Amino acid sequence: MSKEPVAVVGIGQTRHAAARQDVSIAGLVREAAGRALADAELTWADVEAVVIGKAPDFFEGVMMPELYLAEALGAVGKPVTRVHTAGSVGGSTALVAADLVAARAHRTVLAVAFEKQSESNAMWGLSLPVPFQQPLLAGAGGFFAPHVRAYIRRSGAPPTVGTLVAHKDRVNALRNPFAHIREPGLTLERVRASPMLWDPIRYSETCPSSDGACALLLTDRLGARRSPRRPAWLLGGAMRSEPTLFAGKDFVSPRAGRDCAADVYRQAGITDPRREIDAVEMYVPFSWYEPMWLENLGFADPGDGWRLVESGATALEGELPVDMSGGVLSSNPIGASGLIRFAEAALQVRGLAGAHQVDGARRVLGHAYGGGSQFFAVWLVGDRPPTS
């Protein structure tokens, strides 16, 4: 069984903001897709299929919006697949699109993901009570805070680690022209003085609600050869899921996340991720998830993730930069957030990340997760085609 190698040749993002009242939902996705086409120097006619992802339809109040968006996505007469895997959906959207190329079903595929959160209220959209299930009380923060506390207790991390991550990501965001939260002159002291929302998570350690979209153009070997700029090559990609709640679930380091990363490393021939991977775009909606996912993804031993953060290794100039773009903490159009991580990873290996470029980044990981830490999607991209 031989798979077609998959390359990223076009990347587009919107300007992310709390409310993009200047565009409709269709206008938002077209803004991202148009930029991806311009980057690849392709036209709508070059796109053979479209894969579209977003988080719950309730966030905009449109059921199966891909139907209404068919024209805006240039998709009339083409296949459109709608993916929904909760918060990991942006990552899954890229992986489903990549499979269409890898299977040689289509030559060039548009992956696009969006969320227009200003159309509703995500806090309450995520808080609906479900009979016989633990409700996601008071939004995602209320659900995740106890797991952060469990991490702190288990690892012995000092209580200030989360603020280091938040400060770093918000400073990184100032170098990213698309970032939603821009706080020039932000100091660590100001992050630490911000109000406590869900102990131990402070206001400045939480992701915003954003409007935004992201688009990628994926193509085969021949398409990559015609690309005007250096492509990013897919070296490994995987999805893993486990149930939300069950006895023995490890919310601090879910097995689905570990298995997902291990599958990607196996595909890419990575044996020592800390040394062989140059940078990571990680899904960190609450600051403490950076040390937690560093351990879950195999960049640090269990209990040691916070040491890596504290050492400054994950800063833009560090030895393992994390969330160079400012991450989910700075822009969070939920359905697109995972695809933005994947896209930023590809931008880095293409050398096109501008002011937040990591010098010499050759292999970069993109990561997304969703639900109650139960859905994971990960990809590793590189500046050279896969060898096997």
Place this chain on the structure above:
Amino acid sequence: MTGARRPARDVAVVAFAQTPHRRATEEVSEVEMLMPVLHAVLARTGLRTADIGFTCSGSSDYLAGRPFSFTLALDGVGAWPPIAESHVETDGAWAFHEAWIKLITGAADTALVYAWGKSSAGSPRDILTRQLDPYYLAPLWPDSVSLAALQARALIDAGVVDERGLAAVATRNRAAAVANPHAQLSGDVPRGDYVVRPLRTGDCPPVGDGAAALILAAGDRARELCERPAWIRGVDHRVEAHALGLRDLTDSPSTRLAAERAGAFDRPVDTAELHAPFSHQEIVLRRALRLGDDVLLNPSGGALAAHPLMAAGLIRIGEAATRVHRGRSDRALAHATSGPCLQQNLVAVVEGDLR
């Protein structure tokens, strides 16, 4: 990019299961509705959850009335240890396509596909208005039956069919459903009163709840798991413009194109399972697919006999594959639709080994 390309790997449907479809299932949760179907389809192959290489499901949050509804349904699969899994927010037929592609890449040798819908939890006529253009159309609340009636009227005005012809379609489907133990409506169903002219109750699908699941396997694995695998010769799907004014409602070019790309026209099929929720839509599809009188149409009774939203398309694929498994078909076509007035269409072609 015209003409069918033979897929790079032989993949087959090896097992299928579905619930009895019923008007309402208030006494069971979605997970409880799914569990027996998942167990049945696994038992048919002797596989366990941990043996499955890839899992994909189809459903809609709007039917469940809450966000992330599919996360709870996953509990029914028993996703521990963690599984490679994905979900489409539409009919399970599109989950089937995603799983088929996954098997072609070689990343997995088996796949579990499932879908469910509890249409009875709300009023589908009202709920489906929310899938229309949110700025211009949805605020007017045009319901799904009214939109279908526009399409039926266009067909009648074009002289393609009359009301008696519509009734004949419904009668034939519900007569076939007598032999289908899962069907919700079968036999002598009255034509009823007009719901929206020219559509009567008898021309419209029943509202009901149900779930379905099937298993895919590649190459020799398929032969081990099934005596006569239903080999997938091609699957393709296409979408049309959303605005009804931009489409010729009497035709379905997306169905024709999907069929072409799936290889449906390469050789004649003996059976077709069409996802036509309204009687006139069967006529549109039949013309687009050039199905003659020699093709056995909807032996299950089709969507007029049972229409669990988000599962009805996957059921067409399962029904077609089951005919092949039982040796009652050698080459069958299955069709699924999504969106108002057949906006998005999927066509799959399955074949049995020569006997």
